[in-house]
Structures are given as structure tokens and as C-alpha cells.
Amino acid sequence: MIASGYPDGTPADLSVRARREMPDDHPREWLEFTDPADPGHVIQVDLTWLLSTYRCRFGTDLCPGIDAANDDVGCCVHGAFLVDDDDRDALTAVTAQLTPDDWQYLGREGVHDAVQAWFRERDAVAGSDGTGDGDADGGGGAPAGHPPTGGADGSDGTGDGDGPVTRPDTLEPWLVEDELDGDDGPEPALKTRVVDGACVFANRRGFPGGTGCALHSWAVRNDVELTVAKPEVCWQLPLRRLEDVETRPDGEEIVRTTVTEYTRRGWGGGGEDFDWYCTGDPACHSGGEALWRTHEEELRALLGDPGYGVVAEHCRRREDLAAQLAQVPGGVAPSGLPLLAVHPATAEARRRGL
Known part of the structure; x- marks a missing residue:
């Protein structure tokens, strides 16, 4: 019997036992190194995950969604919590x-007008306090549905770094106030509004602009990162970054950044109740390229360019070695990847010929 690692009878347990997903508890290989840009920063990356062939399948038949009743x-389904003011301004x-x-x-009826009204109020506040002239300096460019006042990369809305972005007292129509658990109890936090069971930016099946995240689709069409x-929190998936401060035996403090797979457990206790989850599904590991290549942009943002350079060089050398040893029995892992601890979903995808 397969040990799922999740409570008996939960959707996570049933999915693993049915072999729809592979267990999250499996051997992993890690690479640890000192950040070339900061001797007080240690980076630890999960090679089993970065050398997997995972692909996000959102918007395709291979993604049934974490809620079977809301499968598109x-x-x-929960909305996205914003991490700080920069995150808010960029959005x-x-x-x-x-x-x-x-x-x-x-x-939707009335929504366009409400969004435009918020931007007009924002621009009026920015103009009245001298922080802007009613367009780009206020933190977001033209009202929605109008030509942008700045560049397509979003830089027009995040300010020039000389001071805080001015906002009206009225909360953005696409956000709501919520709470997150902090060290001292619940803390106020902003998140994207949930409409009809999903994030306000989630375009549904049948929408001419395409199913999926409106922000993601806009970025791809406009060549924006x-x-x-x-x-x-959205662009990091399926990567999970953890930050810890450690005291070494000599008394020196360092910061440790860990990058690994965003498993069900990364979502907290509710992850076990998802009807399905992608990172352990072999059908989502049918890609031809490793994650360290396909998610270069995200890894550079998480680790910095020098840190990513170390990861890329190490992974590239492993792949080159695997190619050299491909004809040697036992020279590489059964999946053909340069790992002993291959991600089980990637290995299963290879076995099934996906």
C-alpha cells in the first residue's frame, strides 16, 4: 500500500493512492553554496525539483483545478495576498x-466605470499633493481600458523610487482587506478579490481573451516579465522560497534562502483538501526541458543573477555529464536525468511515455 503522507481519506491521500499523483515525501538532492554577491547569504536549492520536467498546465485539459466544482x-480560487506596497503598486x-x-x-456591468473612477480619484489625489500630474506618477498609468501613459513593462506605475506612491483612501476595486497569521497573531493583509469562487483576475472558460489569469495573458502578449x-505569490509558483536567519558555531549570522517545490503542504493545512494538485501529477511532467531552464526569469528574481548563474552552471554540467554517460548501464538515473533522486512524477511521466 502506498504511503501518501496525508491523513487517511483526504483528497490528497486518495489522489496519491490512485496513482494520479506521486507522494510528496521522497528523496531529494540539494545544492548549497554561498551567494557570489553576498558572503553572508547561503543559497540552498532543490535539484530534484529544478531538474524535473514539470510544466504548469493551467488552461488545458490537463489542469482540472484544485476545486473540482470550479475546474477552469x-x-x-482563494485570491492572491500581496506581500508589500511594491507588490500592490506593480499590480x-x-x-x-x-x-x-x-x-x-x-x-461586467458597472465594473469598468468603478475601476475608471478609482483611477481618476487616484490621479486627483496625486495631482493635489504635488506628487504627480494625474498620470504615470500616481502609480498606475491611465484608467483601465485607456491607452497607458507609460511603458508596457509596468514601470510607469511603480514610481521612480523617490518617495511613496500616492493612493486615495478608497481601496482599489480589485482588492479586499483580509488577515494573515503572523508571529504575534493575525495581521491585516490585502488580497485580490474573490468573485464567483475565484480570483477577480481569473478569466473563465469561453472568454474570447482566453482562459486563465488576465495578468499573465496580458504580460505574454505585451512581452512583459x-x-x-x-x-x-502567483509568479513564484511552482517554486517555494523560504528565508531563515541562522547563527553559525562561530557566532556569525547568515541568511539562508531555500528554493524548493511548492507542494500541497506549502498551502498550509488546506492543501490536503485540494481535489487535485499539479506538482505531483506525472501528466504535468511531460515537458522536455528542466525547470531551471523554463523558470529562469523567476529563479533570477528569487536568487539574483549571480545566484542563478551558479545554479545554471551546476545543472548544465550535470546535464552534460548525463549526455556523456547515457550509453553506460547505470550511469545515469532511470529517467535519463543527471540525478539519483529523480522527482517521482518526472520518472513516472517517462515510464508512461508522456
């Missing part, structure tokens, strides 16, 4: 450039 919204900048052709929710266009 992927994992976007405002991109939202300002969305049209009803990009964003399904914007086409996803790390600019989407909230941080």
Missing part, C-alpha cells in the same frame, strides 16, 4: 493597462 480556474500599474478584451471581470505583471 486552476489554483486561483495597480498593470491593472491600469487592462481592457475588457484582456480582463473578463472588467466587462511575469515577475512584473503578477503578484509575487
